Amino acid sequence: MKASQSTFLFTRNNYILMAAGVVVILLGFLLMSGGNDSDLTQFNEAIFSRRRIFWAPLIVILGFVIEIIAIFYSPRKKSDTPAEK
Numbered sequence: 001m002k003a004s005q006s007t008f009l010f011t012r013n014n015y016i017l018m019a020a021g022v023v024v025i026l027l028g029f030l031l032m033s034g035g036n037d038s039d040l041t042q043f044n045e046a047i048f049s050r051r052r053i054f055w056a057p058l059i060v061i062l063g064f065v066i067e068i069i070a071i072f073y074s075p076r077k078k079s080d081t082p083a084e085k
Contacts, residue, residue, distance in 0.1 A: 010070075017070030025063030031056035 010018075032052055037044040046052075 011075060013075065014070050014073055017066060017073060021063050021066035021070055023063075024066055025060055028056050028058075028060030028063055031059060 008015075035044050035046045035052070
């Protein structure tokens with residue numbers, strides 16, 4: 001019997017891009033967190049900061065875009081024939 005050779009679905013670059021996308025998504029969620037207040041009877045206005053309502057969701061969306069690019073990215077094949085002009 002031949003030993004089956006396992007091949008990965010994606011290339012090394014795809015997995016690196018996927019890891020980068022996950023890190024960017026986690027960074028976005030970390031930027032959204034916070035706003036703790038020891039006094040629970042007072043409303044904390046920090047929840048409406050520009051960082052939490054604009055930058056953090058934008059960074060999370062950017063992370064998902066990186067994930068989509070990582071899935072669809074495929075390296076160009078080098079052809080033996082010269083390109084025609």
